[in-house]
Amino acid sequence: MAGTDDDPALLLTDFVNTLNIDSATDGLTTPDDLAGWLAGRGLAPGGARAGDADLRAAIALREGLREAMSAHHGPQTADLPAALEDALAALPLRVALTGERPVLVPLDPPGAPAGLARVAAAIMETAAAGTWPRLKVCQEGTCRWAFLDTSKNRSRAWCSMSTCGNRTKTRSYRERRRV
Structure with a gap:
């Protein structure tokens, strides 16, 4: 996905959205899927390998992020x-002071763990930019798609009003009519 390398908020939503609950598709089912996803976003070199432990770490990080965004x-x-604290603790990160604020920096060597560490470092970058609390997941239980809430009052609940908002409101209306 173009642009996710430059915007940490979009990188985080892209990562969480590797699991599409609505269509029941998972972009990270094998270590090769993970390596390809990381390489495709410039987070790991092309040809980098990932193992089963890396895949487990990625899924733990993804679901921890989804839980944090739900909150x-x-x-x-x-x-x-x-769950997110545990996932972050397992990644090869260190704190570095660059300029006026500390940042998380992945440890070498480059590869799947360092690529996941770069995803984790995006949390700090979004917090510093003020976008971390605007990262949310759709409250429609059949969706759970991650999105950046750009509404003025930060109250957006669904990834799409026309799809998930409509589903929720229609379901609520039908339930009220049954009673």
């Missing part, structure tokens, strides 16, 4: 979900 619909807390 952005409610009252904001500084705590990250335990």
Whole structure:
């Protein structure tokens, strides 16, 4: 997906959206899928290999991010979900001071773990840019697609009003009519 390399918020939504719940497709079913996804976004060199442990780490990171983004619909807390904390703790990262603020930097050597560490570092970049709390997942239970809430009051609940918003509102209307 073009542009995700430059925008950490889009990188994070792209990563979470490797699992499309609505269509029941997963872009990360094998280690080769993971290596290809990372290489395709410039997060790992082409030809880098990923193993089963890397795939497990990627899925844990993805689902931890989805959980954290789900929490952005409610009252904001500084705590990250335990699943995300665990996933981050397993990645090869270090803190570096560059300019006026600390950043997370992946450790060498380049490869799948460092590529996942670059995804994790995007969390810090979005927090510094103020977009972290705007990263959400669709509240439609059959969707759960990650998106960047660009609404003025940060109240967007669905990835798409025309699709998921309409599904939810129609379902709610039908339930009210049955009663």
